[in-house]
Amino acid sequence: MDSEIQGQIMEKFRQGFLARHQACRQWKKSGRGVMGCFYGLVPREVVHAAGFLPVQLLEERDARLEDKARLLPFLCGMSKNITGQIYEGRYEYLDGILVGTVCDTNRHVLDIWAHRKVVPYLRLLRTPSKADHAAWKFYAADLRRLARELEQMGGQEVTEKRLWESIELYNQNRILMERFRSSRNTLGISAQDALYVLASSLVMPVENHNELLRSLLQTPARAWDKKSTGPGILICAMNLNMAWDIIRLVEEYGGRVVADDFTINARYGISLVPRQEDPFLALAIGYLRRVPAPGLYSFQERAESLAQQMNSSGAQGLIYLVQLYCDAYAMEYAVLKEKFDLWGIPHMRLEAEDNSASIQQLNVRVQSFLESLI
């Protein structure tokens, strides 16, 4: 019975992610706006306070999309895929897109989207790469401008009270996500299902996601459906579809993914936006260099948090999955590798494109890695 309830809740997470476009269209019918966020450095709290639904732009496995994008071959598949989706009209419901720079590709595809006029409103956030008083002040001013712009687009007034309410909702989501991450093994939730919990958090209304998380965390602990007693793995990745594939490969060869680290997850799940006199300043402090994005976060802290996750989850090995041409991840891996080697953490980098053929080529390496951990 309990597992049935848990199954029903998990299905809602799954549908929250899989049926995201339909849900957004329904949302629009209620007269409210939808704002795309490209990637996780966009402060969704401001968007929410203005009455828009913030929706992370996410990749969809479909080979035709990259062709549709007509972007350079050496750009990351994520940007090409999302561009293809936009051109194909899958995001026709968006009132706008906000871009928070995490890499050169995501910053500069914005230029092309602007040139092609793909959405009514396209906004590049001026996100500093530092976190000091000057940077906080500068960013807070930009977020204030963003709030005014969203109001002018038909959103509701972003009062301080409203913004604090939004901050509170997202802080709750971070706390609940952290609790979920630390208890998902005892709840008996598989790595593949856990990914739906994360993925849905990026596209669902935060109020609904919080409610689902609370319900899930109240379900009783249950034994893992252990098909495998093989080595536990921590997976670091960004691309959701590729991660699902690798999780399946690990399980296929007798391993278990006992912990995951997704940039997008960590971005919303690691630290809370602090209480300050000015909510915009609070967001600036909460986001700048507090989000474990490669290059925009301390490598030492990043490596230590991964090592700590390995310990707490009982993972014996770490798989670091890089989507081809993702400079940020490729660079970060090289930096982290030095520390993993120093600390004796067994790890393996996989680099592939987001398609089945590319992933399938990795199966021997995954198998060998798992065997090396036994």
Added chain:
Amino acid sequence: MQDASTTPPDLKSMVKKLSAGASYRRMLAASEQGRPICVASAAVPVEVLYAMDVYPVFPESLAAIAAGIRKADEFFEAARERGFSNSVCSYTRCGLGIAWTQKSAFGPIPEPDLFITDVSVCCLHVTWWAYLEEHFKKPTFYMDMPATDDPWDPEYVAYYEEQIRAMVGFIEEHTGCRLHMDRLKEAVSNSDLAGLYWKKILELRRHKPSPVSFRNLAGEILPLVTALGEKDCADFYWALYEAYKQQAAQGYSPAQGGERFRLIWNGIPIWHHLQVINYFEEKGANFVWEPYTALSWGNKTPTGRLDPEEPFRTLAQKYTNILTNMPLHRRFQYFDQAIRDYQVDGLVMFSNRSCRPQSIGQDEVVEMVREIHGLPVLIFEGDQADAEGFSLQEAKTRIDGFLEILQSSKRG
């Protein structure tokens, strides 16, 4: 302006002073003299470093030089051994290889004292320098320049001006060097003259035929990176301008058999195969404008001059003016103007695997150029510093085909 009554310095002796080899020797001398050595990225306000007696070393320049003389392989290999994917920018991989091996293409390099980077050019600089900081445990400063599509916004410029002042504080704290305003004004004044003569050299290319070879210019750009702020640098460009002016008056062209086609090159030069440019020249084609030379260097202020009396403000205006921080239609305006001003016959777009900011948007610019000017365009893919996979023969074949199209389009 230099005093018109004075004679320009001798170009040959200036070249000797500022060549790639000379910049290496100057770095060793600076280290021996006890000057702090700073590993800096290309868009750091270098005038401030010279004014403070800090000697800058530029990994990107060292990478380009190493690639140019085919000595980059061991640096790439060092990066590969440390887990760097080949998809990562070749300047980054080569520059890190140089850092680990503690040598450049010319020989050993001194241990640096501090690191400074600027994130304006590309995001990788943050990660690259963070890695250096992490690995070498040296004081590191990040010149912050958030992405924007309005680099002229006064608030934005003011933020960067604040960054320059903070950089001064950082250098003073970690080196004991002090900034003296008269030295800074002098460095800005020298930089202004170098930038002014650079612009005048580029404008000589409006002449038919243009006396300037892009192949030569690719080397002659080096002091704008490595010696900006020094009097020698200003003198070098003065002498170079005078030499080109003379050649223009004589009707000299680097294009063999005369200048038949005037072209634009978009992107960083292919350092490992600069012969590509020679090949164009052999076939009577000459490059007369490039965003890389015209828009990435020199006095990029609204007035085209630097103001030594307002050194921080003027440097902030200069360094925030980044081409890739502009919307595509604004970037296209530069092409549009150059095509008219320089009477251009065709475009060569180097689709550079290593440099996303320079390459993204190329196709859209090409679309606009074709729509308005109907010019032939050659696009080819490669890498600025990593020769792997590059075939000169294949490039030549494509160039031949392109020149045939140019020829027929000229015949109308």
